[in-house]
Amino acid sequence: MKVLVSSNLYKKILISIFGFFIWIGAVNADSTFTNLTDQEQIRTFHNVTERIRCICIPSIAIKSCSFNNCTVSAKLKLFIENRIRAGESADLIVDKMVHGFGQDIVSDPIIAKFIETGNQGMAQGVIMGFGPDILAKPDSSWIDFSIAAAAAFGILLIYLYLKRRTAPKAAIATESENHSSFDKYISEIEEKQK
Numbered sequence: 001m002k003v004l005v006s007s008n009l010y011k012k013i014l015i016s017i018f019g020f021f022i023w024i025g026a027v028n029a030d031s032t033f034t035n036l037t038d039q040e041q042i043r044t045f046h047n048v049t050e051r052i053r054c055i056c057i058p059s060i061a062i063k064s065c066s067f068n069n070c071t072v073s074a075k076l077k078l079f080i081e082n083r084i085r086a087g088e089s090a091d092l093i094v095d096k097m098v099h100g101f102g103q104d105i106v107s108d109p110i111i112a113k114f115i116e117t118g119n120q121g122m123a124q125g126v127i128m129g130f131g132p133d134i135l136a137k138p139d140s141s142w143i144d145f146s147i148a149a150a151a152a153f154g155i156l157l158i159y160l161y162l163k164r165r166t167a168p169k170a171a172i173a174t175e176s177e178n179h180s181s182f183d184k185y186i187s188e189i190e191e192k193q194k
Helices: 007-027 039-051 071-085 090-099 103-107 109-116 120-128 141-193
Strands: none
Touching: 007 141, 039 071, 039 090, 071 090, 071 109, 071 120, 103 109, 103 120, 109 120
């Protein structure tokens, strides 16, 4: 049994599926990976990473920061995991990120790696504190608006492309139908004149 789907319905289905995948991507956009397994530790990790900003893209929280594009933030996430494993609370970690963990923190493998690779700025930031600038700004409405506008623009372009692509076919079909009706009308007139 063959089911025929009109081109209009087919386009609407494609646009709906495309929109669904954009929505799914947006819903999962700010999730981040952690090696922690205890649910309470995972909650603490998400709490901290929502409150600390990304090092590479300061307008977003470190939770939304990409591992691929910002290796410094990826290492800072591992450092946060180490602090959680050591039993520190979310508020304490955030407070120490602002005011500093002190010289004892150089024994942490992540900070030792920062020092070893010459990333003194990050090491000193963790030891002495980054100040209030490390806190994530909760208002990401411009980013959300930009993503939504880009998605809407993309959907509009797809719609216009599909509309333009099918418009000539519809015009040709209508024109041939009109031409056929006109020919029929003329032949009827000619018949009557005979």
